[in-house]
Amino acid sequence: MTRKWNRRRFLKATAGGIVGAFTMGPAGVAAGRKKAPNLVFVFPDQMRGQALGFMKEDPVITPNLDRFASEGLVLTNAVSNYPVCSPFRAMFMTGKFPHSNGVLSNCNSNSAPYDCELRQSDRCWSDVLKDRGYSLGYIGKWHLDSPYKPYVPCENNRGKMAWNEWCPPKRRHGFDFWHAYGTYDYHLTPMYWTTDSTRETPIKIKQWGPEHEADLAGEYIRNTGGKYRDPDKPFALVVSMNPPHTPYHLVPQKYVDMYEGKSVEDLVNRANVDLSANSPGGKIARKSIKNYFAMVTGVDDQFGRILNTLKVEGLEEDTIVVFTSDHGNCIGSHNHATKNVHYEESMRVPFIIRWPGRIRPRHDDLLMSTPDIYPTLLDLMGHGADVPRSVQGVSRAPLFLTGKGRRPRSQLYMWAPVGQPAWGRRGVRTKRYTFVISKIPDKAVETTLHDNVKDRYQLRNIATDKPEVVAELTKELEKWLRKNDDPWLKS
Ligand code: CA
DSSP, rough: OHHHHHHHHHHHTTTTTOOOOOOTTTTTTTBBBOOOOOEEEEOOOOOOTTTTGTTTOOOOOOHHHHHHTSSSSEEOBBBBBBBHHHHHHHHHHSSSSSHHHOOOOSSSTTTGGGSSOOTTSSSSSHHHHTTTTTTEEEEEEEOOSOOOOOOOGGGGGSSSOOOOOOGGGSSSSSOOEEEEEEEOOOOTOOOEETOOOOOOOOOEEEOOHHHHOOOOOOOOHTTTTOSSSSSOEEEEEEEEEOOTOOOTTTOHHHHHTTTTTTOOOHHHOTTTOOOOOHHHHHHHHHHHHHHHHHHHHHHHHHHHHHHHHHHHHTSSSTEEEEEOOSOOOOOOGOOOOOOSSSSHHHOOOOOEOOOOOTTTOOEOOOOOOGGGGHHHHHHHTGGGGSSTTTTTTOHHHHHHHSSSSOOOOEEEEEOOOOTTTEEEEOOOOSEEEEEEEETTSSSOOOOEEEEEEOOTTOOOOOOOHHHHHHHHHHHHHHHHHHHHTTTGGGG
16 A cells, blocks of 8 residues: 555545544554554653663662563663753654754743743644544643743742743643643642643642552543543543652652662662762762652552553553653763763663554664654554654654664754753764764863763763764764754854
């Protein structure tokens, strides 16, 4: 079947707004399926790709993810291309890189003068599903709106920077059920705006955020009282948990107790964390690694509850479930506290997708990039022809379904200072190397090259030893930057 034939037939089949006419897709991927699949997309905040028990890297307890991974496709090389909150979230929602979607920094009062927020005019994957007859729910952290004065009165809007902002219904990109907030890191007393809340009337909950959100996800999936979604429509639900983000101590004790008797030396097994007394990274790891892992275990526990609800409701077969994160966490590696750097702990994220009977359980080292998520999901769900031409990500649906398909050579890495889109760090990550060039006004250009095979903890910069690799990867980087129309090339 040709793509043209598929597209014509699809348009004809859906002309009357018929949902679930799954006869199309670039690879005929959804052909023959009668029922429109649901989507449950769960992504905690700051959960690194190493923090999965079955990967045998961090000594972390994740029984639900271990089981889920055995039932799904695990991408062992998935990254967050700009590993910090809002840029990831905007790439996920729009399928475009930051220079194309305008979210070049975290959304807060510092970046607000540069219109750093998700554009209402962008056509997100959720807008497409809305138009194709889906019910859509969003639970948890959104972080895609610029705060404006007078700032919402809440704890994280009272410091030097304001962060939290309400998302008005017109900016929700099709999500008709809403229980979310911009940013708010008080995990034991989280706040939310509900579907009908005004900006002035958020609610606060006395419950650990992920637990509350898993409760609510359960209600949404069960559609308790018929009040969460249209029972006659397929649904897409996003659950965006804030833990394992800072502050790490805001975690139920029962999860900390699961690591009882473990010393910091037992828990930190990465050679790039210097645990000596005066090392900045060592101090961070000593203070927080146990609570970070406890939070990961708590997220795992709550994710398990969501999976169980799908099972009890008989929706496992008809629901695509994705588990990933917006970026990772150094928590002491390379003396770095958190994220927004090129290191593996910051860039690499979990990515597990399960669709029983359709996606064969396995591991794959595909170099998945964040903007690929949008076209891949829509393609899997039978709406590949609806992906706007402006989307820069590439559908990996054929590869997910058959193991065969286009594989990229590299992934882009980037960071730009607030209001300076032509500056900052740009790089590429391949299966072998991580390569980064840093350009900051009035500073010397810095080049970094790590051999991630010979030096898995990225302890050595070999840029001066390997000029031929630097030259090759510079060309590869320039390809990405030209594609993204990135002004960094000329700075
Ligand atoms: Ca984040």
